[in-house]
Amino acid sequence: MEYVSLGRGGPDVSAVGLGMWQAGGKAWGSDVRDAECREAMERAVELGINLVDTAEAYGDGHSERVMSRAIRNVGRDHVFVATKVGGWHLRADDVKKACAASLKRLGVREIDLYQVHWPDPWSQVPLRETMKALEALHRAGQIRNIGVSNFAVRDLTEARSHLSRSDIASNQVRYNMLQREVEAEVLPYCKREGIAILAWSPIGKGVLTGKYHDGKRPKDRVRAEEDLFKPTNLRAAAPLIRELRKTGRAHGKTPGQTALAWLRRNRNVIPIPGAKRPSQAEENARAAGWSLSARELRTLGRLLRRIRLDTF
């Protein structure tokens, strides 16, 4: 496994992580099994993945509980535990309570990366209050690094201005070959400021593996209404899948692994693909340790410029 630092001067984490939302119950389909999700994490760690991402929001803590069993089996030292405080828990007291509850469910004494899951547009808790609460947890040794998720540049700059002894290590955002909004502002800002990008939905919730098409679409709660799976969008993505298959074949890689390698062309981007079972975790882990050539990146770039998705 290849390792990169989580932001400038940050701790080393695997160049590909593992997402554990899949372990949060049945949101990702009736075929999800706790034991297989646990085994997926164990296999990932066996292959050198240490960065594992979960959240209190995933199955109301269920994903954290499944993860705790895997941590017990593989050993705490082999896992860089990343979890998140939900956007409804951003008052100072709530942050403290949410962190204590996550520590308990995960069965660990400290969280390696504690992330604000999303900025709160409804209760409008001042970011100052949330960031100060996170800094207090950091000082108390309950969290090792502070992260955010789904933050625009305006949120990042404000959040950072409220931290006096620490900085934001990472911003976890949606980023894959078909959903590239972060490239306009967030990615350049984070690159310049030494903040890592954890890319969620890095294989487009499965689309970029090539297994879905307009005649085969997932029916689960997370994906049934997702834009990416509209028949028109699956048809629009078909030429990309063909190219990923062709490019990957030259390296002995699958379309999904090739899509993950494309994200990793930026050194501060760390994809965190989710896996429901060990075979998926294994395939995704093997997306690290190789790269696409400049020519292959140019060909893929040209093709991407021609793809238009329907997002309404």
Ligand SMILES: NC(=O)c1ccc[n+]([C@@H]2O[C@H](COP(=O)([O-])OP(=O)(O)OC[C@H]3O[C@@H](n4cnc5c(N)ncnc54)[C@H](OP(=O)(O)O)[C@@H]3O)[C@@H](O)[C@H]2O)c1
């Ligand atoms: N911060 C946030 O707001 C946020 C939002 C979303 C996700 N996340 C995090 O990011 C992680 C990953 O994102 P994601 O789960 O949305 O999407 P993803 O990683 O792009 O896709 C995951 C899905 O793709 C399929 N898959 C995975 N590996 C595969 C393989 N090797 N071959 C074939 N199919 C494979 C699986 O579903 P099927 O087998 O059913 O197709 C899996 O459930 C999550 O687990 C979570 O930790 C964070």
